[in-house]
Amino acid sequence: MTQLRGSKLEQHSIGLSREEQYQQLLAQTDPNSEFERVVLTAMFDRGLKLPDTAQMYIPEANCKPDFVYNNGVKIAIFCDGSVHDSPERRRQDKIDRDNLQYVVGYSVLSIGYRGGLQLGLQELAAILG
Known part of the structure; x- marks a missing residue:
């Protein structure tokens, strides 16, 4: 029990409906970023596979996608x-993004608020297959 003190419980989308997963991700978004919610809603509306989590700190890259x-x-x-x-x-x-890609091995996708949403979603769909 002593070892469990201070540990962090992470929820995963296993067992959640698509709607429940979407709502969970919405709750995890940065409250100061309306654009995050726009992107997530567009993913949901297009039927793309939803992310596993939001705002997850990745210490090896010292950043939080x-x-x-x-x-x-x-x-x-x-x-x-x-x-x-x-x-x-x-x-x-x-x-930060170079560290995430080259040090940790993530594919990195940046979606900009200036007209990059549709292109970003097309790139994501291609990566997801």
Whole structure:
């Protein structure tokens, strides 16, 4: 019991209906990012496989993608709203995402708020197969 103290329980989508999984992911999104919810809703509406989790910190890359697939494929999705427009933020995003891709082995997909949603969803559909 002592070893369990401080451990983190992670919920997975196993056993959830698609609607329940969608609602769970919505609850995990960043409350300050409407664009994350737009992207997730578009995934749901298009019938794409939903991510396994949202806002999962990946310590090996020192970053927290907006959505993550871990079952079968390793995909990290970043929903880039206007806060990602500054040059400093773009530089840090590149470092974080390169670490995630080249150090940890994730496929990284960035979906931008400036017209990138449809293209991003097409890329995701292609990666998921």
